[in-house]
Amino acid sequence: MEKAAFEGWLESVSTTFLALSDQQRNQSLDHLISLSGAAQLRHLSNRLEALLKRDFLRLLPLELAFYLLRWLDPQTLLTCCLVCKQWNKVINACTEVWQSVCRDLGWRIDESIQDATHWKGVYLKAKLRMKQLREEDAFETSSLIGHSARVYALYYRDGLLCTGALLFIVVCLGVQTHSMSCFEKVTGGGRSPVFLPLVSNCSSRNFLSL
Structure with a gap:
């Protein structure tokens, strides 16, 4: 034809x-x-x-898309981010949604920060920490060994943990550096006892006065 x-x-x-x-x-x-x-x-x-099968999130004006996203729970929002690049872009651009999610967790919102990805990151970090707390995996634990006798005194300052035992020995442990120094009580000339290095990774001129 x-x-x-x-x-x-x-x-x-x-x-x-x-x-x-x-x-x-x-x-x-x-x-x-x-x-x-x-x-x-x-x-x-x-x-x-x-x-x-129209992509409503792509076709709607951003204002309406943001309004609809406010009704979704955080886990659904994260799932929607995986649908496609366009959905991920729209959801990660909605500051009010992620601020509301963080506010529901009890987070104090700084209104001057209007970056949606910042608040999304805050939410993800908070959820990870809450998961670690539930699983008792939020903090690293270390066993501090330095005394053979019972410890009766503890003192902490500037990353240094000092412990005192019955045998007149003071052990100083660097919390961040994982270093250890031991001091033994000796008779000093003054009123305060003087502790000299017993086993130390410090200079021999270092001493501890109490």
């Missing part, structure tokens, strides 16, 4: 189709589908997917 004749036929069919009832339109489509080959069915499938 020539192009001009086809266009005239198509216009005539379209006019007639619009005059049909819904039931007649459906019957007409069913009949056309039954006459279609693989190429037509493939074309129909592609067209239907675009018509029926």
